Amino acid sequence: MSKIIVRGGRKLTGNVKINGAKNAVLPIIAASILGSEGESVIHDAPPLDDVLVINKVLQSLGIQVEYDQQVIRVRAEQITTCEASYELVRKMRASFLVMGPLLARLGQARISLPGGCAIGTRPIDQHLKGFEAMGASIELGQGYIEARVKGRLKGAKIYLDVASVGATENIMMAASLAEGTTIIENAAKEPEIVDLANYLNAMGAVIRGAGTGIIRIEGVEKLCGAVHTVIPDRIEAGTYMIAAAITGSDLYMENAIGDHLRPVISKLQEMGVLVEEDENGIRVRATGTLRAVDVKTLPYPGFPTDMQSQMMALLMVADGTSLVTETVFENRFMHVEEFSNMNAQIKVDGRTAIVSGNSKLQGAKVCATDLRAGAALILAALAAEGETEISGTHHIDRGYVSIADTLCELGADIRRVSPPQEVEEEAVEIGFFNIQPTLA
Ligand SMILES: CC(=O)N[C@H]1[C@@H](OP(=O)(O)OP(=O)(O)OC[C@H]2O[C@@H](n3ccc(=O)[nH]c3=O)[C@H](O)[C@@H]2O)O[C@H](CO)[C@@H](O)[C@@H]1O
Numbered sequence: 001m002s003k004i005i006v007r008g009g010r011k012l013t014g015n016v017k018i019n020g021a022k023n024a025v026l027p028i029i030a031a032s033i034l035g036s037e038g039e040s041v042i043h044d045a046p047p048l049d050d051v052l053v054i055n056k057v058l059q060s061l062g063i064q065v066e067y068d069q070q071v072i073r074v075r076a077e078q079i080t081t082c083e084a085s086y087e088l089v090r091k092m093r094a095s096f097l098v099m100g101p102l103l104a105r106l107g108q109a110r111i112s113l114p115g116g117c118a119i120g121t122r123p124i125d126q127h128l129k130g131f132e133a134m135g136a137s138i139e140l141g142q143g144y145i146e147a148r149v150k151g152r153l154k155g156a157k158i159y160l161d162v163a164s165v166g167a168t169e170n171i172m173m174a175a176s177l178a179e180g181t182t183i184i185e186n187a188a189k190e191p192e193i194v195d196l197a198n199y200l201n202a203m204g205a206v207i208r209g210a211g212t213g214i215i216r217i218e219g220v221e222k223l224c225g226a227v228h229t230v231i232p233d234r235i236e237a238g239t240y241m242i243a244a245a246i247t248g249s250d251l252y253m254e255n256a257i258g259d260h261l262r263p264v265i266s267k268l269q270e271m272g273v274l275v276e277e278d279e280n281g282i283r284v285r286a287t288g289t290l291r292a293v294d295v296k297t298l299p300y301p302g303f304p305t306d307m308q309s310q311m312m313a314l315l316m317v318a319d320g321t322s323l324v325t326e327t328v329f330e331n332r333f334m335h336v337e338e339f340s341n342m343n344a345q346i347k348v349d350g351r352t353a354i355v356s357g358n359s360k361l362q363g364a365k366v367c368a369t370d371l372r373a374g375a376a377l378i379l380a381a382l383a384a385e386g387e388t389e390i391s392g393t394h395h396i397d398r399g400y401v402s403i404a405d406t407l408c409e410l411g412a413d414i415r416r417v418s419p420p421q422e423v424e425e426e427a428v429e430i431g432f433f434n435i436q437p438t439l440a
Pocket residue numbers: 022023024026094120121122123124125126127128162163164165166167188192299305306328329330
């Protein structure tokens with residue numbers, strides 16, 4: 001198993017080029033299934049493990065996918081099966097986003113149940129409620145969900161009980177090819193929803209209101225491939241912003257969009273960190289003592305749950321006690337135990353973590369329990385005394401492009417060590433780029 005080894009205490013300086021957003025590119029690749037004519041060309045697709053997995057899902061459906069130099073080309077004229085297997089869906093829950101496009105395009109989809117994960121049970125009832133409202137029948141059996149519709153899906157009014165990002169995306173994609181108008185009420189408002197709607201509209205869809213709580217989709221008969229550039233990753237940007245703050249450094253996040261990061265920027269400013277925005281990015285400078293602040297995660301435009309663990313790392317070294325409340329996922333405090341191994345003082349009471357500041361963090365052997373927990377451990381390690389060894393790096397690879405190399409170039413003492421056999425396996429995986437589709 002590969003490990004990331006960090007020796008804390010170094011200042012960072014320089015420019016970080018923010019990659020395309022993982023959570024935007026995954027639904028956009030899934031939406032390419034809807035294009036029955038022409039090629040889709042997706043620019044700024046970050047080279048992440050999750051992107052390789054969704055590409056493999058499409059290839060397993062018989063769709064042509066090529067990936068080179070951060071550009072993905074998809075041709076979905078031919079689809080040979082409507083089934084996404086357990087082997088692929090278990091690797092990444094977002095694979096379930098192919099359900100809506102397959103159902104709309106083929107009238108049938110059979111997808112392995114995505115199951116829960118370290119951060120919560122993560123049900124899909126709102127996705128299914130949407131498909132059923134559009135006329136699909138849903139059956140569960142042998143670990144698979146099968147959805148079918150006779151003819152086309154029908155437009156419907158769908159109120160989401162929770163403003164789910166994935167359900168909004170899945171329903172929006174399905175509704176794009178439905179007969180008539182679909183209205184999603186209590187829709188999620190994340191920037192990634194707007195990016196997906198822009199891509200679908202470029203394919204020929206008619207979607208209005210993305211980014212608000214009410215999205216209106218006029219179904220069309222056909223969608224075609226389109227050219228699109230993915231938005232910058234607000235969570236990657238936010239993570240490097242905290243790297244600057246926790247190390248008392250000065251970093252510029254090139255491409256980062258301030259409007260997508262309002263709650264993170266305002267919390268950093270409340271803590272006494274200097275944040276300056278211009279049209280090309282965001283500069284973050286830590287100038288002295290960090291003040292404790294309370295943070296509560298909420299759907300967009302609230303504070304993102306995907307930044308909760310990184311923010312907690314910063315609050316561990318702030319002056320005073322902070323409360324961190326997680327309202328989006330019921331079990332997203334797995335990092336607390338790992339932080340405690342680094343000498344942090346945190347108590348969890350239900351959905352709130354009480355973080356005592358001024359911790360003198362110590363290097364330790366710790367484990368990334370999920371993607372953002374892994375990033376947060378790296379951040380804590382940058383501020384800790386001595387050496388931290390982080391295992392579970394496969395979680396981190398899902399969402400950060402070469403984070404150890406990037407931090408090393410900025411001045412951190414960080415390296416990744418992989419046993420020789422694993423280096424070989426990684427090379428084989430990279431060989432996956434540009435291969436022709438294989439059938440399931
Ligand atoms: C690939 C991707 O974009 N992942 C993001 C997406 O995940 P994802 O789309 O899975 O997250 P959701 O917005 O759907 O989940 C939010 C909450 O709604 C609940 N829920 C969701 C669907 C449903 O049918 N029923 C239900 O009860 C979930 O259990 C969770 O408590 O949004 C999350 C919330 O911002 C982020 O943390 C993830 O990084």
